[in-house]
Amino acid sequence: MLSQTAEYALRTVLYLAAAQQTSLHRASEIAEALDIPRNYLSKTLHLLARAGVLTSSRGKNGGFRLAKPASKLTLAEVVAPFDGPTGARICLLGRVACSDSDPCPAHARWKSVSGEVSTFFRETMVGDLLESPVARVKRA
Amino acid sequence: MLSQTAEYALRTVLYLAAAQQTSLHRASEIAEALDIPRNYLSKTLHLLARAGVLTSSRGKNGGFRLAKPASKLTLAEVVAPFDGPTGARICLLGRVACSDSDPCPAHARWKSVSGEVSTFFRETMVGDLLESPVARVKRA
DNA sequence: CTAAATTATCATGACAAGATGATATTTACA
DNA sequence: TGTAAATATCATCTTGTCATGATAATTTAG
DSSP: OOOHHHHHHHHHHHHHHHSOSSSOBOHHHHHHHHTOOHHHHHHHHHHHHHTTSEEEEOSTTOEEEESSOGGGOBHHHHHHHHHOSSSOOOOTTOOSSOOSSSOOTTHHHHHHHHHHHHHHHHHOBHHHHHTSSOOSOOOO | OOOHHHHHHHHHHHHHHHSOSSSOBOHHHHHHHHTOOHHHHHHHHHHHHHTTSEEEEOSTTOEEEESSOGGGOBHHHHHHHHHSSSSOOOOTTOOSSOOSSSOOTTHHHHHHHHHHHHHHHHHOBHHHHHTSSOOSOOOO
16 A cells, blocks of 8 residues: 555654654664664655655754644655555546546546545544554564 | 556456457457557466456467456456455555554554455456446546 | 764665567467 | 467566665764
């Protein structure tokens, strides 16, 4: 469903939301905590910063933190820089133009399903996920 | 949502379902009708045949046709050889073990959404899509 | 002002998906 | 029996994603 990179982004944001949201966290700290390749994560963090999801500070004692409260950050915002509009993935059959007025054979049935996926990403806040009993992201 | 190859497979099956289901259709005929690369489609057709979705006949006057009625063929069957269990894509955060008893932070919320996607592919029949007003697959 | 720490950026490589082209194999029909 | 038509199979090529490693730029601390 999500690309590897988008998954890294989401896990990173959850990590930052669960930790001290106001303090800075180094890329190497995050990479080690989440078991994500260090150098690759650097680029992902940079893109998240450019997208306005994180703010970065360079130099000694630098690092990353959330640009806004987790309760106001949607999953769609986190994932969009990597996977584009998630779930909104238009036509199941790959037609460039597929709409209510010019539908592909799968349009009517697929529309409601993909709409739910899209809604999930647009309306679920990062903060919502922290309410779960186990917020820690455990890896294999 | 679907890989390019799975999309080819789905469009091919819809084409065969809309056409004479009992007669054979050549790979080149399908490729031209659906604007899919000829040689690449050959392999996709072969895999669909091996998966039991199509039957193939070699030699002169050979070709492909559906192995069973479109009304008894699920979208999941068509797509599975390429994308695996679609929508059933387990954990949004990529955890290998993620279940009701050992959930990731997103589990509860994501479960219902991914379940709907999975259900769509498992319960929608190829034949269902033919009832649409415009069954022809128009490409850009 | 210098050095260390840290992000930013660049260059490259590994790998899979998608695509292309050529060859082998099978079958029908003249 | 031979030839043409069609699928089956094999060998590459291209491209994008994921990943690795090295270097530049920036900032703080002493």
